Amino acid sequence: MVSKVSNGHSLDSSEDYFLSTYRMARKPFIKFNSPLKSENLLIVRYTAHFFKLPKWCDKSWNKRPYPARMAYSNQLGAHKMYFSVSLSVVMAVFTFSAFAATDLTTIAEKSGWKQTGRADETERLCHDFQKSYPSRVKCKALGKTPEGRTLYSMIVGKLTDPVVWVQAGIHAGEIDGKDATFWLLKDILTKKIQPDPLAGLCLVFIPIMNLDGHERFAKYNRPNQVGPEEMGWRVTSQNYNLNRDYVKVDAPEMRMITTWWRKVNPVLSLDLHVTDGAQFQPQVGLVVLPTTAFGNSNFHKAGSAFETALVEKMKARGQMALPFYPSFEEEDDPKTGFSRYVSNPRFSQSYWYHQDRLGMLVESHSWKDYANRVKTHYDTVLSSLEVAQEQSKDWRMFGKYSVNGSKVALEFKHTDKHTMIDFPGYEYKKIKSPISGVEVIEYDPSKKQVWKVPFYEELSPSLVVTAPKTGYLIQPSEAAIILPILDVHGIKYSKAKILPPNPQVFRATKTEFNPKSLEGHHTLKVEGEWNEEKVDFPAGMIFVSISQRSPKFILHLFEPKAQDSFLSWGFFNRYFEQKEYMENYVAHQVGLEMLKDPKIKKEFEEKMKDKAFADNSEERYNFFYRKHPSWDVKFNRYPVYKF
Numbered sequence: 039m040v041s042k043v044s045n046g047h048s049l050d051s052s053e054d055y056f057l058s059t060y061r062m063a064r065k066p067f068i069k070f071n072s073p074l075k076s077e078n079l080l081i082v083r084y085t086a087h088f089f090k091l092p093k094w095c096d097k098s099w100n101k102r103p104y105p106a107r108m109a110y111s112n113q114l115g116a117h118k119m120y121f122s123v124s125l126s127v128v129m130a131v132f133t134f135s136a137f138a139a140t141d142l143t144t145i146a147e148k149s150g151w152k153q154t155g156r157a158d159e160t161e162r163l164c165h166d167f168q169k170s171y172p173s174r175v176k177c178k179a180l181g182k183t184p185e186g187r188t189l190y191s192m193i194v195g196k197l198t199d200p201v202v203w204v205q206a207g208i209h210a211g212e213i214d215g216k217d218a219t220f221w222l223l224k225d226i227l228t229k230k231i232q233p234d235p236l237a238g239l240c241l242v243f244i245p246i247m248n249l250d251g252h253e254r255f256a257k258y259n260r261p262n263q264v265g266p267e268e269m270g271w272r273v274t275s276q277n278y279n280l281n282r283d284y285v286k287v288d289a290p291e292m293r294m295i296t297t298w299w300r301k302v303n304p305v306l307s308l309d310l311h312v313t314d315g316a317q318f319q320p321q322v323g324l325v326v327l328p329t330t331a332f333g334n335s336n337f338h339k340a341g342s343a344f345e346t347a348l349v350e351k352m353k354a355r356g357q358m359a360l361p362f363y364p365s366f367e368e369e370d371d372p373k374t375g376f377s378r379y380v381s382n383p384r385f386s387q388s389y390w391y392h393q394d395r396l397g398m399l400v401e402s403h404s405w406k407d408y409a410n411r412v413k414t415h416y417d418t419v420l421s422s423l424e425v426a427q428e429q430s431k432d433w434r435m436f437g438k439y440s441v442n443g444s445k446v447a448l449e450f451k452h453t454d455k456h457t458m459i460d461f462p463g464y465e466y467k468k469i470k471s472p473i474s475g476v477e478v479i480e481y482d483p484s485k486k487q488v489w490k491v492p493f494y495e496e497l498s499p500s501l502v503v504t505a506p507k508t509g510y511l512i513q514p515s516e517a518a519i520i521l522p523i524l525d526v527h528g529i530k531y532s533k534a535k536i537l538p539p540n541p542q543v544f545r546a547t548k549t550e551f552n553p554k555s556l557e558g559h560h561t562l563k564v565e566g567e568w569n570e571e572k573v574d575f576p577a578g579m580i581f582v583s584i585s586q587r588s589p590k591f592i593l594h595l596f597e598p599k600a601q602d603s604f605l606s607w608g609f610f611n612r613y614f615e616q617k618e619y620m621e622n623y624v625a626h627q628v629g630l631e632m633l634k635d636p637k638i639k640k641e642f643e644e645k646m647k648d649k650a651f652a653d654n655s656e657e658r659y660n661f662f663y664r665k666h667p668s669w670d671v672k673f674n675r676y677p678v679y680k681f
């Protein structure tokens with residue numbers, strides 16, 4: 039495009055503009071705030087040229103008398119130079135400040151992987167990535183932590199594409215994943231990595247899950263870990279371990295993150311950690327769920343195919359990756375070997391699996407230095423994206439199954455079947471510790487050694503339950519406690535319209551309260567069975583249908599023997615505490631009366647043959663109290679029913 043300026047000089051847009059301006063200059067400086075109207079007109083004219091504005095400016099100019107136009111034309115060049123120089127200074131300052139503000143290199147990288155940045159760095163990077171790549175990156179605030187910090191998530195790509203979820207710092211001291219994923223994102227967005235590992239995928243990244251814990255920053259927060267120099271703390275400001283909180287969702291952070299996770303509905307989710315434990319050569323343990331070790335569905339097969347391809351890709355990148363969690367069967371005894379396991383849904387990868395999505399726990403090895411560990415996480419996330427690009431086509435289809443009335447395996451343990459594997463360890467010896475007085479292991483990481491150890495890969499069910507044909511009924515008295523948790527998990531419920539006269543009722547025959555508190559809960563273990571029983575339901579019973587998404591997860595919540603059920607976490611302990619009593623002198627009289635019934639008398643005499651019973655006066659009184667109409671029929675009765 040060619041534009042004519044009034045001194046006859048033609049300016050081609052391809053010409054060096056600053057050089058042309060300089061050539062046209064006649065007078066050095068003319069102030070823009072001149073009171074002369076003509077000069078103001080000149081400014082309009084110049085602006086019109088500079089920004090190639092519509093022709094009305096030119097028309098206005100052409101109406102001016104010729105001498106005036108000549109005079110102002112001479113000034114034009116000077117104006118242009120003044121304006122251009124000013125503009126170039128402004129642009130330089132802008133460019134410099136923009137560059138300074140969008141430096142996407144982490145403090146970790148700048149420090150040579152000796153340090154890690156604080157929460158303010160993550161907040162800045164989240165916004166700066168968005169500023170630098172507005173068409174690809176969004177920085178999203180999820181809400182406030184208990185200490186008032188803003189929890190951030192980054193979305194890289196379109197949420198309509200298959201989503202890969204990466205979370206770091208659930209245990210804030212194990213922070214490798216944060217610095218690794220920021221580094222990887224920088225390399226992907228600057229096109230350093232080709233082909234683009236995010237093509238056709240969307241990455242949702244939580245840089246620091248346990249944000250308050252991350253800011254409890256100190257040198258010795260991870261005594262079994264090599265670097266960074268200072269790091270965050272394992273649990274939240276409320277002392278919750280977020281990686282035990284996926285089912286009960288006590289922590290506000292977990293409620294925010296789980297709600298966000300469900301909304302973006304990832305096909306694959308990665309939880310980046312650093313493991314404690316023994317010293318050995320492999321850099322990382324990758325625990326994928328599900329796998330064919332405990333199932334044969336397309337979902338299980340997809341998990342195993344992902345795991346195999348991932349371990350191969352990691353190997354090609356020089357990373358020794360284990361497809362299992364590297365902790366010995368018996369602590370501090372390498373000879374006992376390793377196993378596969380299926381964790382309960384209180385843990386991230388198992389929660390995701392029970393939401394019918396592939397999940398992976400990533401555990402870099404704490405005895406490698408920070409630089410090595412960050413690179414391991416970088417390679418893990420990159421390789422996972424590459425495998426997801428190849429394999430994720432059908433991953434969104436998982437979860438279409440029903441369990442109504444059928445037997446379902448909820449928990450698993452490994453069998454005795456095993457293979458012997460060559461495990462890359464180090465030489466070690468056992469010495470008697472003068473500190474503890476018992477044997478302790480001493481490793482020598484300078485001497486590699488192959489350990490021939492058993493690997494238990496086969497899993498079999500350790501808890502099988504019968505799913506309800508229709509669903510569960512919850513007493514309305516429990517609604518305020520249970521329903522908000524169901525909301526976080528996206529489980530649908532309604533007011534019960536039909537109440538079965540004889541639902542399945544669970545009565546505990548044995549209860550065992552854990553004497554130790556766990557995550558602020560007084561957990562409970564029960565024995566007993568479901569049996570049909572007549573129940574007088576109160577008005578407003580709540581119905582949870584089993585015919586909805588992720589029915590296996592619903593079984594985990596409501597089956598009383600499941601280790602992560604509401605009952606096991608202690609939500610219903612009140613129903614397993616005796617609330618009313620019969621005085622012994624009353625029970626004595628009641629007993630004497632009841633023994634007049636020959637049937638009861640015979641039963642009592644039979645019981646008395648059991649020495650433990652005969653020696654226990656309380657149990658002898660209770661034998662009669664339980665048969666008396668004053669006995670509390672709700673004691674040890676679970677306030678959830680199924681039909």
Ligand SMILES: [Zn+2]
Nearest residue numbers: 209212311312
């Ligand atoms: Zn951890």
